[in-house]
Amino acid sequence: MIRLDGLSMHYTLGTARIDVLRGVSLRVPAGQSVAIAGPSGSGKTSLLLLLAGLERPGAGSVDIDGMRLDTLDRDALADLRRDRIGIVFQSFHLLPSLTALDNVALPLQIAGRPQAHDRARDFLHRVGLGARLGHYPGQLSGGEQQRVAIARSLVHGPRLLLADEPTGNLDDHTGEAVRELLLTLNEEAGTTMVLVTHDLAFAARCDRVLRLHDGQLHEARAAPHGDALAV
Numbered sequence: 664m665i666r667l668d669g670l671s672m673h674y675t676l677g678t679a680r681i682d683v684l685r686g687v688s689l690r691v692p693a694g695q696s697v698a699i700a701g702p703s704g705s706g707k708t709s710l711l712l713l714l715a716g717l718e719r720p721g722a723g724s725v726d727i728d729g730m731r732l733d734t735l736d737r738d739a740l741a742d743l744r745r746d747r748i749g750i751v752f753q754s755f756h757l758l759p760s761l762t763a764l765d766n767v768a769l770p771l772q773i774a775g776r777p778q779a780h781d782r783a784r785d786f787l788h789r790v791g792l793g794a795r796l797g798h799y800p801g802q803l804s805g806g807e808q809q810r811v812a813i814a815r816s817l818v819h820g821p822r823l824l825l826a827d828e829p830t831g832n833l834d835d836h837t838g839e840a841v842r843e844l845l846l847t848l849n850e851e852a853g854t855t856m857v858l859v860t861h862d863l864a865f866a867a868r869c870d871r872v873l874r875l876h877d878g879q880l881h882e883a884r885a886a887p888h889g890d891a892l893a894v
C-alpha cells in the first residue's frame with residue numbers, strides 16, 4: 664500500500680519558486696497498476712522521485728508498506744529501494760563500463776543473491792535482448808538501453824515498480840512486449856505499478872489512470888474498487 668498525505672514539493676531556482684505538487688493525497692493498494700498522465704513539466708517525474716525516496720517533500724508524507732520515508736535515513740532508504748522497489752528512469756542510468764548482462768545482474772550481486780547472472784539472462788530474454796547480453800550500453804540503441812533498464816528494475820522481484828515512460832522510446836512491437844511483461848508481472852506476481860506514461864494503450868490496461876495538473880492529482884479513470892480512489 665502506498666499512502667501519500669498532503670504531499671507538497673517545490674524547486675527553488677535563484678529567486679524563482681516552482682511549486683510542483685500542492686497537497687497531493689493518494690492511496691494505492693498493493694497489487695494495483697496506476698498510470699499517471701499529465702502535461703510536460705506538471706511534476707510526474709518529481710512524484711516518482713518522492714515515491715522512491717530520492718527527493719524529500721516540502722510538506723506531507725510518503726508511506727510505503729507502512730514505512731514513512733521521512734523517518735528513514737539514507738541507508739535505510741537505499742535498503743528499501745534495493746529490497747522492494749524497481750525504478751526505471753527516463754535516462755536509464757546504466758553503467759557504461761558493464762555489459763547489459765552485468766548491468767542487470769548488479770542489483771542481485773549487491774544484495775548477495777545467488778544465480779545473479781542466470782536470473783539477469785532470463786530477464787534480458789524476456790525483454791527481447793537475449794542476443795545483446797555482451798553489449799555495452801554505448802553499443803545499444805536507445806530502446807535497447809531502455810529495455811536493459813527495465814530488466815534491471817525487475818530482476819530482484821520488486822513489490823513496487825516505479826517507471827517513467829517505460830515504453831517511451833520503443834516501437835509498437837517492442838512496446839507491446841514490454842507492456843505485456845509489466846502487466847503480466849502485475850497480475851501474476853502482484854507487483855504494484857506506478858507508471859508515468861503518455862502511452863494510451865498502456866494506460867488503458869492499467870487499473871487506474873490519474874492525471875497530474877496544477878500540482879493536483881485527479882482521477883481520470885478509477886479502479887472498480889471503492890477503496891482505491893484518490894482522497
Ligand SMILES: Nc1ncnc2c1ncn2[C@@H]1O[C@H](COP(=O)(O)OP(=O)(O)OP(=O)(O)O)[C@@H](O)[C@H]1O
Nearest residue numbers: 674675676681683702703704705706707708709710
Ligand atoms: N532540479 C530541478 N530544479 C529546478 N526545477 C526543476 C528541477 N527538476 C524539475 N524542475 C521543474 O519542475 C517541474 C516538474 O518537472 P518534472 O520533471 O517532474 O515534470 P514531468 O511532468 O515529469 O515532465 P515531462 O513529462 O516533460 O518529463 C518542471 O517545470 C521542471 O522544469
